[in-house]
Amino acid sequence: MLSQILYALPFLAQGFALTLWVSLLVVVFSLVAGVAMGVGLVYGPAPLRWAVRIFSDTIRGIPILVLIFFVYYGLPAVGVHLESFWAAVLALTLFKTAQVIEYLRGAVGSIPKGQSEAAMAIGLTFRQRLTYVIFPQAFRRFLPPWINGVTDAVKGSALVSLLGITDLMQAINQVIGRTYEAMPLYILGALIYFAVNYALSYASRRLERRFAFIRD
Amino acid sequence: MGYALNFNLIWRHFDKLWGGLLLSLELAVISIAIGVVIGLVLAVWYVSAGRVVRAIIAAYVEFIRNVPLILLVYLVFYGVPTVVDLAYSAPTSFVLTLSVYSGAYLVEVFRSGLEAVPRGQLDAGKAIGLTPWQRLTHVRLPTMLRITLPALSNTFLSLFKDTSVASVISVPELTYGAQWINFNTFRIVEVYLVTTAMYLLTGYVLLFALRLVERRFRAAR
Numbered sequence: 288m289l290s291q292i293l294y295a296l297p298f299l300a301q302g303f304a305l306t307l308w309v310s311l312l313v314v315v316f317s318l319v320a321g322v323a324m325g326v327g328l329v330y331g332p333a334p335l336r337w338a339v340r341i342f343s344d345t346i347r348g349i350p351i352l353v354l355i356f357f358v359y360y361g362l363p364a365v366g367v368h369l370e371s372f373w374a375a376v377l378a379l380t381l382f383k384t385a386q387v388i389e390y391l392r393g394a395v396g397s398i399p400k401g402q403s404e405a406a407m408a409i410g411l412t413f414r415q416r417l418t419y420v421i422f423p424q425a426f427r428r429f430l431p432p433w434i435n436g437v438t439d440a441v442k443g444s445a446l447v448s449l450l451g452i453t454d455l456m457q458a459i460n461q462v463i464g465r466t467y468e469a470m471p472l473y474i475l476g477a478l479i480y481f482a483v484n485y486a487l488s489y490a491s492r493r494l495e496r497r498f499a500f501i502r503d
Numbered sequence: 504m505g506y507a508l509n510f511n512l513i514w515r516h517f518d519k520l521w522g523g524l525l526l527s528l529e530l531a532v533i534s535i536a537i538g539v540v541i542g543l544v545l546a547v548w549y550v551s552a553g554r555v556v557r558a559i560i561a562a563y564v565e566f567i568r569n570v571p572l573i574l575l576v577y578l579v580f581y582g583v584p585t586v587v588d589l590a591y592s593a594p595t596s597f598v599l600t601l602s603v604y605s606g607a608y609l610v611e612v613f614r615s616g617l618e619a620v621p622r623g624q625l626d627a628g629k630a631i632g633l634t635p636w637q638r639l640t641h642v643r644l645p646t647m648l649r650i651t652l653p654a655l656s657n658t659f660l661s662l663f664k665d666t667s668v669a670s671v672i673s674v675p676e677l678t679y680g681a682q683w684i685n686f687n688t689f690r691i692v693e694v695y696l697v698t699t700a701m702y703l704l705t706g707y708v709l710l711f712a713l714r715l716v717e718r719r720f721r722a723a724r
Contacts, residue, residue, distance in 0.1 A: 345699070345703065348664075348702060348703045348706045348707075349664065349698075349699050349702045349703060350664040350665070350666075350667035350668075350678060350702065351667075352667040352668060352670065352678055353667060353678055353681065353695065353698055353699060353702065356678075356681070356682065356685070356695065357695040357699070360685055360691045360695075361691050361692050361695055364506060364689075364691040364692055365506045365692060366506070438569060441571075442569075442570070442571040442572070443571075445571035445573050445574060446571075446573055446668075448573070449671065456571065456573065456574060459574075460577070463581070467585075469578075469581050469582040469585050470578075470582040470583070470585055470586050473574065473577060473578040473581075473582040474578070474582075476574055477566075477570045477574055477575075477578065480569065480570045480571055480574065481565075481566060481569045481570055484568075484569035484570070485565060485569045488565075488568075488569065
């Protein structure tokens, strides 16, 4: 049993690397898109605010699995052909983007209105108000939940195994298909996911405590 | 592009979606009910326990929260029967998994609620001569419930959405029904549009109901 699992380790490591790669891409893309759309939600004109609100509520209202199938099977049907890897990344990015929008809204919303007004009073432009006054303060509120939310990207990435992408989850299932050692392999997989996600949530809690001095 | 929407086949097989939605709700309700019991018992135990028990409960919570649900579903359905002599159907297996999963999330919700109950309320309960059990059921839990209801509603909704993962072990809930129609009729865009609408609508109805409960509890203050 042990020798079979040891034999499979390099294969599992490849799957794990793919899990990390998918997660990393999703985290980066969703950060950019989410912050841009979040700023649109907080400061944009009404039509933009509505569009972002509908986007975010729809995405957060459906299971990630449905979103993944919708993107993966739906895009080719309307003539957009993406490799399954990129369809998976796109679906998970949509899901994460909605989260990032809400983190940003929460963080910016927690900064007292007086800060904006004071910045306006000394004649800062909109861009200056954001970069020098609002974002530096909102950053500390944004960072802990955002890092904690990265675990959702890692956990969500396990669902891409259903699209035939050999991530850690799929690699485990394939090794079980050959060795029939279901229990040890699932436990090994759980421990690997746990190690990554626990490190992230631990970092999030540490940061939260470090930034706890900030009051309203 | 040039995709013409045609919902006829979706309506013809709508029973797959409707029956699926009912099963999703059933899975969610049973699992959440068991999860609430697990969560309440462990949270009450946690706040009054010694270090060892606390460490064990924390280990359970952290482990479940940091592992993908799909892996836990596979582990219980394909893994556990290989080491213990148990046989259970896919729906039972999923309810088992989601119960243990929701328990871990609910321990956290209830624990933070219990810790937010003002010390003075418990002292007041003691002062008017309530027994520890009475203090728990008449002071601590009702106050905790009022504090945690909003967080509780969110957790319930998120667990309802998690029932979609049951489709990976062929439990015929809503997502499974959607996939069935996807593979058998190829009306792909239509079926996921309808499924999305069904999840959203159900979510909003649930949220509305939970908000009514919240308002009732707030009025009782």
